[in-house]
Amino acid sequence: MSACRIAVLSGKGGAGKTTVAVRLAQAAASSQRIWLLDADAEEPNGALLLRPTLGDSHPIEAETAVVNLDACTGCGECVERCGFQALSLIAGKAKVSPSLCHGCGLCVRLCTRHAIKTQSHPIGTMVRGKSIEGISFLEGRLDVGQPRATEVIKQSLDALIENEDAVVDGPPGCACSAMLVSRRANCCLLVAQPTPMGVHDLELAVEMLGRLSIPTGIVINRSTARGDALVETLARSKGIPVLVRIPEDDRIGDATQSLEGTGHQALFRKLWQDLKEMEA
Amino acid sequence: MKEIVVLSGKGGAGKTSITAAMFALTPHSLAVDADVDAADLALLTGASTIRNDIFMGRKIAVVDATRCNGCGRCERKCAFGALSLEGRKLVVDTMSCEGCGVCELMCPRGAIHMQPISIGTWQHAATPFGRLLHARLLPGEENSGKFVAFLRKDGRSKAKALGCDWIWTDGPPGIGCAAISSLSGADRVLLVVAPGESGLHDARRSLELANQFRIPVDVVSNRGKDEDAVAVEAMAASMGARSLGAIPRDEAFVEAEFAGKPVLSFASEDLKQQLETLCKKVLEAA
Numbered sequence: 001m002s003a004c005r006i007a008v009l010s011g012k013g014g015a016g017k018t019t020v021a022v023r024l025a026q027a028a029a030s031s032q033r034i035w036l037l038d039a040d041a042e043e044p045n046g047a048l049l050l051r052p053t054l055g056d057s058h059p060i061e062a063e064t065a066v067v068n069l070d071a072c073t074g075c076g077e078c079v080e081r082c083g084f085q086a087l088s089l090i091a092g093k094a095k096v097s098p099s100l101c102h103g104c105g106l107c108v109r110l111c112t113r114h115a116i117k118t119q120s121h122p123i124g125t126m127v128r129g130k131s132i133e134g135i136s137f138l139e140g141r142l143d144v145g146q147p148r149a150t151e152v153i154k155q156s157l158d159a160l161i162e163n164e165d166a167v168v169d170g171p172p173g174c175a176c177s178a179m180l181v182s183r184r185a186n187c188c189l190l191v192a193q194p195t196p197m198g199v200h201d202l203e204l205a206v207e208m209l210g211r212l213s214i215p216t217g218i219v220i221n222r223s224t225a226r227g228d229a230l231v232e233t234l235a236r237s238k239g240i241p242v243l244v245r246i247p248e249d250d251r252i253g254d255a256t257q258s259l260e261g262t263g264h265q266a267l268f269r270k271l272w273q274d275l276k277e278m279e280a
Numbered sequence: 281m282k283e284i285v286v287l288s289g290k291g292g293a294g295k296t297s298i299t300a301a302m303f304a305l306t307p308h309s310l311a312v313d314a315d316v317d318a319a320d321l322a323l324l325t326g327a328s329t330i331r332n333d334i335f336m337g338r339k340i341a342v343v344d345a346t347r348c349n350g351c352g353r354c355e356r357k358c359a360f361g362a363l364s365l366e367g368r369k370l371v372v373d374t375m376s377c378e379g380c381g382v383c384e385l386m387c388p389r390g391a392i393h394m395q396p397i398s399i400g401t402w403q404h405a406a407t408p409f410g411r412l413l414h415a416r417l418l419p420g421e422e423n424s425g426k427f428v429a430f431l432r433k434d435g436r437s438k439a440k441a442l443g444c445d446w447i448w449t450d451g452p453p454g455i456g457c458a459a460i461s462s463l464s465g466a467d468r469v470l471l472v473v474a475p476g477e478s479g480l481h482d483a484r485r486s487l488e489l490a491n492q493f494r495i496p497v498d499v500v501s502n503r504g505k506d507e508d509a510v511a512v513e514a515m516a517a518s519m520g521a522r523s524l525g526a527i528p529r530d531e532a533f534v535e536a537e538f539a540g541k542p543v544l545s546f547a548s549e550d551l552k553q554q555l556e557t558l559c560k561k562v563l564e565a566a
Contacts, residue, residue, distance in 0.1 A: 011318055012291065012320075013318070013453040014291040014292010014293060042456045043453065043482040048478050049478075083378075083381055083394075084380070103359055104381075106380050106385060109385055142455065144492070145455075145460075145489060146456075147457035147460050149454070150422075172453050173315070173318045173424075174417075175316075175317035175417055175420070175421065175424045176421065176423075177456070178317075178420070179419075193292070195537050196538060197324075201320065204419045205419070208419030226538070255477070
C-alpha cells in the first residue's frame with residue numbers, strides 16, 4: 001500500500017472518533033488531496049459534521065441463499081449443516097433467514113436437488129461527496145434491519161483510490177468490523193475518552209491492534225487532568241505515544257464551524273503531521 | 281419475567297449509566313451486558329465475578345499439510361477470501377475465516393477440517409443490586425451476535441432460577457448483528473438519545489429497527505439542551521414511540537463513573553426523582 005491510510009478507532013462509542021476524523025481530514029486538505037471514508041456503517045455521522053455536497057449513490061449488495069421450493073424435497077441436509085443456523089424446515093421445505101445467512105454457499109453445494117442458489121440483494125448504500133475544503137467523501141451505510149455491517153465496510157474500503165491518502169472513521173467497539181478497518185490501514189489513531197469506561201474500552205482496542213503490527217497513536221479528547229492521567233498510565237504501559245490533547249470546546253464538534261473557526265487548527269495540523277511521520 | 285433492552289444507536293449516549301441506575305432501582309432484577317466487545321456495566325455496579333467460562337463461538341478451517349496437495353479448489357470457492365496458496369502450501373487467514381465449511385466440503389483429499397475456537401469469556405457476577413451477566417469478546421473477534429444471543433438466553437434461565445421479575449439488558453451501539461441479536465424476543469426498549477444531530481440520527485435508526493421487531497419503545501433524551509428534548513419528543517411522536525422526557529447533563533454521572541457506582545449515590549434529590557420516575561414508567565408499561 002503506497003498511500004497513507006489512517007484508521008480512527010476508540011473502543012468506546014461516543015469518544016469523538018467522527019469529530020477527530022473530520023477535523024483531521026480538514027487539516028490534511030489544506031496541503032494535499034485527502035479522502036474521508038465514513039466506515040461506521042451502522043451509524044454513519046461523518047456527513048453531519050463535514051457537510052459535503054453529496055453526489056451519486058449506489059446500492060451495496062451481498063450474496064444470500066434462495067430456495068426453489070418446487071425443487072426442495074425437505075431432506076434437511078442444508079438445515080443441519082449450515083454453520084450460521086440460517087436455514088430451517090418449515091412445512092417440509094427449507095427456508096432461509098436472510099438476516100442470518102452469510103452467503104457462503106455451503107447449502108448450494110450440499111443440495112443434491114440443486115434447489116438452492118445464492119442471489120445478491122441490497123444491504124446498504126454507498127454515497128460519494130465533496131466538501132468545500134476539497135475532501136473526497138465516501139460513506140458506506142448499512143440498511144436498518146440488515147446485520148452484515150462488515151460487508152458494507154469491506155466494499156466501501158474497496159472503493160477508496162489505492163494511491164491516495166485517506167482518513168477512515170471506524171466503528172465503535174473492538175469486534176470484527178473494527179478489526180477489518182484496522183487491517184486495511186497502515187496507521188491507527190485511537191481517540192481516548194478520559195474516563196474509567198473510556199480507558200477500559202481503549203485498552204481492548206489496544207489489545208486488538210496488538211494482533212496486527214501497525215503504528216498507533218492516541219489522541220485524548222475532552223481532556224481533563226484526572227482523566228488524562230488514566231489514559232497516560234495505559235499509554236505508557238503499552239508503549240503508545242499520546243500525540244495531542246484536545247480540550248473540551250463545543251466549536252470542535254459544531255458543523256457550522258470551519259477548521260479555522262474551531263480555533264484549534266494548529267492542533268489538528270500537528271496531529272496530521274505526527275501520523276504521517278509514524279506511518280512513514 | 282420481562283426483559284427491557286437499553287439502546288441508543290450512537291455510542292456514548294449514556295446507555296450504561298442509565299442501565300446501572302435502572303438496575304439499582306429495580307428490586308428482583310438481573311442485568312445483562314450485551315455490549316460484548318466493550319462491556320462496561322461491571323465498572324458501574326461493583327461486580328465481583330462468581331463464575332467465568334470460555335465461549336466457543338465459531339469454527340475455523342484447519343489444514344492437514346500431509347494431505348493437502350495445493351490444488352486450490354477450496355481457495356476458489358471460499359466466499360470470504362480466507363484461503364490462499366503460497367506456492368503449493370495452503371494458508372488459512374483465521375481472522376477472515378467464517379467457519380462455514382465450504383472448503384472442508386470441496387476438498388477431495390479430506391485435508392481440511394473445521395475446529396471450534398473460543399471467541400471470548402463470559403462471567404456471572406454478584407453485585408449489591410442483583411446478578412450481572414457479562415462477557416468479554418476477544419478483541420477483534422467476530423460472531424458478537426451469537427455471543428449476545430447466548431448471553432441473553434443464559435440471562436433468562438438464570439433470572440428464572442433466581443426468581444427475578446426483571447432483566448435489564450445494556451445493549452450494544454449500532455444497528456447491526458449485535459443490536460439485532462439484543463432485540464429478538466425482548467419485551468420493551470428504552471432508547472437513550474445523545475444530544476445533537478448525530479445522537480438523533482442514530483437513535484432514529486435504532487427506533488426503526490425496534491419497530492421492525494414490533495417491540496414497544498420508550499424514548500428519553502439524555503444530557504441535551506431544551507431543543508434536543510423537543511426534537512427527541514417529535515421523533516418519538518412521529519415514529520410511534522412513547523416519550524419519557526429528558527435526563528439533564530449532570531456532573532453526578534461523571535463522579536459516579538470515577539467511583540465505579542450507579543449515579544444514584546451521587547445524584548441530587550431532583551435527579552434521583554427523575555430516574556425513579558423513568559424507571560417506574562418503563563416497568564409499569566413492560
